[in-house]
Amino acid sequence: MIKTHFNDAIIGNSKMLACLTSKGELIRLFWPHIDYPQHIERMAAGIFYTGHKNSTSWLNGCDWHHKQYYVEHTNILKTICQSNQKGLRIEQIDFALIDKDILVRQYTIENTGYDKVDLGFMQYSSMISTNPELLSTLFDFNADSLIHYRHNYYTSISSEREVVQFQLGNNAFDSAASTELNGYDSIGMMNEGAISFNIGEINPGQKVNFNLFICLSHTLKGVKELARSCRQMDVGKEYENTASYWKEVIKDSRQLYTKDNDINELYKRTILVFKLMSDKRTGGLLASAEVDEGFTRCGRYAYCWGRDAAFITEALDTAGLTDAVDMFYKWAVMTQDEDGSWQQRFYMDGNLAPSWGLQVDETGSLIWGMYSHYRATDNIDFLRDMWESIEKGVEFLIRFKDEDTGLPKPSYDLWEERVGEHTYSSAAVYGGLKAGVEVARIMNANPDTIERWSRAATEMKEAIEKNFWKDEANRFIRSVRTKLNPWGSEHSQHTVIIKANDKGYYRDVTLEDWIIDVSLIGVTVPFKVFDAKDTRVRQTVEAIENALTSHPVGGIKRYEHDNYMGGNPWVLATLWVALYYIEIAEYDKAKEYLMWAVKSRTQLGFLPEQVSKDSGKPCWVIPLTWSHAMFVLVLSGLKDAGAL
Numbered sequence: 001m002i003k004t005h006f007n008d009a010i011i012g013n014s015k016m017l018a019c020l021t022s023k024g025e026l027i028r029l030f031w032p033h034i035d036y037p038q039h040i041e042r043m044a045a046g047i048f049y050t051g052h053k054n055s056t057s058w059l060n061g062c063d064w065h066h067k068q069y070y071v072e073h074t075n076i077l078k079t080i081c082q083s084n085q086k087g088l089r090i091e092q093i094d095f096a097l098i099d100k101d102i103l104v105r106q107y108t109i110e111n112t113g114y115d116k117v118d119l120g121f122m123q124y125s126s127m128i129s130t131n132p133e134l135l136s137t138l139f140d141f142n143a144d145s146l147i148h149y150r151h152n153y154y155t156s157i158s159s160e161r162e163v164v165q166f167q168l169g170n171n172a173f174d175s176a177a178s179t180e181l182n183g184y185d186s187i188g189m190m191n192e193g194a195i196s197f198n199i200g201e202i203n204p205g206q207k208v209n210f211n212l213f214i215c216l217s218h219t220l221k222g223v224k225e226l227a228r229s230c231r232q233m234d235v236g237k238e239y240e241n242t243a244s245y246w247k248e249v250i251k252d253s254r255q256l257y258t259k260d261n262d263i264n265e266l267y268k269r270t271i272l273v274f275k276l277m278s279d280k281r282t283g284g285l286l287a288s289a290e291v292d293e294g295f296t297r298c299g300r301y302a303y304c305w306g307r308d309a310a311f312i313t314e315a316l317d318t319a320g321l322t323d324a325v326d327m328f329y330k331w332a333v334m335t336q337d338e339d340g341s342w343q344q345r346f347y348m349d350g351n352l353a354p355s356w357g358l359q360v361d362e363t364g365s366l367i368w369g370m371y372s373h374y375r376a377t378d379n380i381d382f383l384r385d386m387w388e389s390i391e392k393g394v395e396f397l398i399r400f401k402d403e404d405t406g407l408p409k410p411s412y413d414l415w416e417e418r419v420g421e422h423t424y425s426s427a428a429v430y431g432g433l434k435a436g437v438e439v440a441r442i443m444n445a446n447p448d449t450i451e452r453w454s455r456a457a458t459e460m461k462e463a464i465e466k467n468f469w470k471d472e473a474n475r476f477i478r479s480v481r482t483k484l485n486p487w488g489s490e491h492s493q494h495t496v497i498i499k500a501n502d503k504g505y506y507r508d509v510t511l512e513d514w515i516i517d518v519s520l521i522g523v524t525v526p527f528k529v530f531d532a533k534d535t536r537v538r539q540t541v542e543a544i545e546n547a548l549t550s551h552p553v554g555g556i557k558r559y560e561h562d563n564y565m566g567g568n569p570w571v572l573a574t575l576w577v578a579l580y581y582i583e584i585a586e587y588d589k590a591k592e593y594l595m596w597a598v599k600s601r602t603q604l605g606f607l608p609e610q611v612s613k614d615s616g617k618p619c620w621v622i623p624l625t626w627s628h629a630m631f632v633l634v635l636s637g638l639k640d641a642g643a644l
Contacts, residue, residue, distance in 0.1 A: 003027055003028070003293065005291045006021075006291065007020070007027070007291060008020060008021050008068070008602070008604065009021075009070075009077050009604055010075075010273075010276055011075050011076070011077050011094055011095055011096055012030075012034065012075065012276045013098050013099075013280070014034065014276060014279065014280035015031065015032060015033070015281055016029070016030065016032075016034070016096050016101060016103065016216065017029075017030040017031075017034040017035075017286075017289055018094070018096065018103055019289050020077060020079075020094065021060065022068050023059070023060040023064070023066045024059060024060065024066065024068065024077075024094070025043070025044070025059075025060040026040060026043045026105075029103070029155075029214070031153075032216070032218070033279055033282070033284075033347070033349055034276070034277065034279050035284075035286055035290070035303065035347055036302065036347055036348065037128070038128060038293065039127055039128055039155055039216075040125070040126075040127060040128065041128050041191065041192075042124070042192075043123075044058050044123075044124045044125075044173070045060075045092075045105070045107075045122070045123055045212070046059055046123075046124075046176070046177075047088065047109070047119055047120070047199075048121075048179045049117065049118065049120075050120050050198065052179070053178055054178050054179065056122050056176060056178070056179055063085065063086065064081040064082060064083050064090075065081075065082045066079060067079070067080040067082075068080070068603075068604065069604065070269075070604060070605070071093075073247050073268055074095075074242070074243045074246035074272070075095070075096075075246050075272050076093060076094070076239070076242060076246070077093070077095070078092070080092075086113070087111060087112050087113020087115070087204075088110065088111065088112060088113070088117075090108070090109050091107070091108040091110075092107055093105070093107075093108075093239070094106075095239065095242050096242075097238055097242065098241070100226070101215065101216040102213055102214070102215050102216075102226060102230065103213070104213060104235060105211070105212040105213075105214070106212075106235055106239065107209065107211070107212070108207055108208070108209055109199060109202065109209075109210060110202075110206070110208075111203060111204050111205065111206050112204075113204060115204065116201055116202065116203050116204065117201070117202050118201045119200070119202060120164065120179070120197060120198055120199055121196065121197040121210055121212075122176050122179065122194065122195075123157060123194065123195050123196070123212060124172060124173050124176045124192070124194045125148065125157055125192065125194070126192035127148040127150070127155060127192075128150075128191070134150070134189055135190075136148075136149055136150070136187065136190070136191075137149075137168045137187070137188060137190055137191065137193045138168070138186060138187035138188075139168065139183065139186045139187070139193070139195075140156075141186070142224065143158065143227040144158055144163050144227075144231075145158035145163075145224065146166060146195045147220070147224070147227075148191065149220065149223075152218045153216070154218070154219065154222070155214065155215070156213075156214070156215045156217075156224070156226065157212065157213070158212075158215070158230060159212050159230075160213075160230065160235075161197045161211075162198075163196070164197055164198050165180070165195070165196045166181055166183040166186075166193065166194065166195045166196075167183055167194050168188050168192075169185075169191075169192055170185075170190075172192045172193050173194070175194060176194040176196075179196070181194055181195075181196060197210065211230075211233075211235050213230040213233070215227050215230065249271060249275050250268050253271045253319050253320045254318070254320035256319065256632070256635055256636060258644040259644075260598075260644070262598050262599075263594075263644070265605060266601055266607075269604075269605035269606065270319075270607075270628040270631060270632055271321070273606065273625065273628050274312075274315075274316060274319065274324070274625070275321075277312075277625045278316075278328070279348040281349075282327075282348050283326075283328045283329075283330055284328070284331050284346065284349075285304050285308070285312050285324075285328055285625065286302060286303075286625060287301050287303060287305055287308050287626065288301040288302065288609070288623065288624050288625060291621055291622075303345040303346060303347065304345060304347075304348065305345045306363070306366045307359065308625065308626045308629075309328060309365075309366070309369070310362075310365035310368060312626060313325045313328055313329070313369050313372070313373060315629035315630070315631075315632040316328075316629075317373055317376035318376075318632050318633060318636045322373075322377050325376075326379075326382060329366075329369070329370055329382070329386060331350060332366055332370075333386065333388075333389045334350050335350050335352075336393070338392075339396055340363070340393045340395055340396030340397075341358065341400070342362050342363050342393075343355055343358065344358065344362070344412070356412070357411065357416075358411045359411055359413070359416065360397070360400060360411040361411075361414055361425040362428075363396060364397060364425075364428035364431055365432065366432070367390055367397075367431075367432035367433075367436055368428070368431040368432050370389070370390060371390075371439050372435070374386075374439070383439060383442060383443065386439075387439065387443050391440075391445075394432065394433060394436035397429050397432055397433055398452075398456045400429075402421060405421060405480060405481065406466070406467075407460075407463045407464070408421060408426055408429045409421070410481055410482075411425060413425060413478075415564075418479065418482050418483060418484060418513070419482070419507075420479040420480065420481055420482030421467070421479060421482070422478065422479045422519075423464065423477065423520055423523065424517070424519035424522040427464065427522040427523045427527040427529050428522065430457055430460045430464065430529050431526065431528070433460060434527075434528075437454045437457060440453060461529055464529055469536055470514075473514070473543075474539045475516070475520075475536070475543045476523060476536065477513060477514045478513045478514065478515045478516070478559070479512070480511060480512050480513070481496065481509045481510075481511065482509055483507060483508075483509050483510070484510050484513065489508055490509065492511075494511045495508045495509060495510055496509060496511055497509075515559050515561070516547040516548060516560050517544075517558065517560075518548060518557070518559065518573040518576055519576075520540050521541060521544065521577065521579075523537060523540075524580065524583065525576065525579045525580050525583060537580075538584075541580055544577065545577065547560055548560070548573070550568065553569065553611060553612070553613055553614070554569065554596050554616075555571070555573075555574045555600070556569055556570065556576070557569050557573065557613075558570055558573055565610060565620050566612075566613065567613065568611055568613045568619060568620070569610065570610050570611075571597050571607050571610070571611065571630065571631075572609075572624070572626050572627050572629075574596055575593060575594070575631060575634050576630065577593055578594055578597075579634055581593070582638060585641070587638060587641055590634065590637070590638060591638060591644070594631075597630075597631055597634075600616075600618055601618065602618045602623075606618070606622050607623055607624060607628050608622045608624060608627065609621040609627060
């Protein structure tokens with residue numbers, strides 16, 4: 001089944017992550033990690049009239065009008081489904097228990113019509129199945145629960161009310177729509193099933209409560225035990241406990257509040273997003289909940305990138321969420337390659353994710369991030385724990401050098417599109433080298449090591465100046481020795497043949513790539529190769545704004561001629577420019593970009609990856625953790641300067 005590419009809402013408990021549409025449909029459920037595996041193929045909840053065949057009305061259907069919002073300052077989602085034609089109003093509340101692998105769906109069904117109705121509740125579910133792991137479904141009479149399972153993943157669906165009918169497979173969705181379920185088989189090798197419940201008679205103006213529980217476990221016994229425990233659950237108490245937990249998360253964070261309520265509410269939502277995107281079991285940081293399982297429009301998003309994480313951890317420290325940063329860098333040490341590098345991206349459990357090439361900026365960024373976290377916390381024990389990893393990482397960066405240019409050897413750029421020697425990647429390597437030098441001094445490392453690392457950083461800065469600054473353009477260029485045509489020979493006449501790897505393979509590359517790219521700001525923010533007031537940096541930022549401002553909606557695009565998803569402005573790119581203006585104390589300009597981002601949030605308060613260049617509305621990946629991180633960094637910078 002092809003799913004929507006938009007997650008309108010997310011809930012979870014940092015071990016489980018659930019994604020829902022604006023109509024309250026549960027479309028994705030990740031467990032036992034927040035990235036993998038995803039269990040749901042399709043799930044639908046509906047109301048039917050008892051005794052009336054073919055009367056099931058699915059709550060995500062066109063018969064209903066929907067309104068959705070979060071319970072204030074929580075990750076508890078409320079969806080209102082209203083049908084004037086049916087005379088029904090259904091309030092659906094979705095939340096995950098904090099300390100148990102249980103998702104609660106709480107329904108309040110109100111008769112807003114003039115006549116008494118006799119209702120039932122229909123629940124259909126289809127789970128992900130692959131041939132090597134053929135998914136099966138059973139109905140357990142003791143737990144009174146529908147259970148889907150594959151290998152060591154068990155998902156049960158049940159209620160405190162007794163199941164009236166059930167069906168496994170055999171076109172269960174059509175049967176559910178008809179209201180008549182065939183429960184002759186109680187176990188089978190199929191991925192779908194349906195169960196129904198009796199709600200009973202509801203008089204005009206009367207409300208009836210109904211709860212649905214989705215439990216997850218690694219064993220059949222475990223999931224049945226959870227399902228049975230739900231029948232005794234005080235749902236009201238669990239709701240209050242969950243709401244209190246999320247409000248405490250906000251309360252315990254840094255109070256970065258302003259006179260602008262929109263900014264304040266976005267900040268609170270950002271804190272809640274950070275918590276959902278930090279894996280409680282491992283510390284991995286999720287770029288975004290998945291939106292494209294089939295690789296139909298992108299390379300997927302539900303992974304951890306070291307580059308994103310370096311910005312995110314900076315924001316976490318800024319927001320006072322230092323424990324999450326501690327956990328992340330312990331996770332990062334675990335994922336580091338033995339040669340000292342970090343690969344492109346990882347699953348939350350630390351395994352290497354599908355990748356297509358090293359991005360050397362990530363190694364530099366992570367070392368820079370470790371030192372940045374130390375500066376935020378002054379925790380020498382953390383630095384001691386990181387020292388071996390930092391040492392390996394710096395030595396890798398020194399080895400990974402093109403002797404012809406003095407720059408890092410060719411690798412993919414931060415947008416993961418081109419192999420080359422890039423300005424941003426070089427700046428990140430410089431930042432990692434400089435951070436390594438500072439850590440080495442604190443750790444009383446061998447003076448020869450400190451001197452050698454310091455010299456490597458100086459040489460990297462000189463190589464950046466020599467290769468990327470162009471007097472004739474009054475700005476930095478994006479790359480040198482770049483593979484602009486990944487599918488064959490370069491189209492440019494200005495090419496050179498370079499060594500691709502140590503097995504004797506070579507490739508042709510374009511000598512220089514002059515495209516204007518927002519990541520050129522990386523030479524000053526955050527890696528401080530050059531001072532923000534350096535004339536060359538100012539001229540480069542001016543070129544960025546002139547070339548990349550998206551008219552008429554505003555915002556900054558990634559680079560010239562960007563065609564990914566239509567070439568829209570990005571929230572993180574726009575806020576990157578804002579960070580530059582904070583560095584040079586031009587706060588009004590920074591505030592303009594900040595407010596553009598604030599206005600780009602979704603109805604539920606999420607920052608997207610991109611904003612439509614045509615409509616100005618949020619588009620593509622929602623929410624993007626990096627976007628939220630940049631928002632916090634800009635907000636903090638302006639707040640600390642007294643500009644907000």
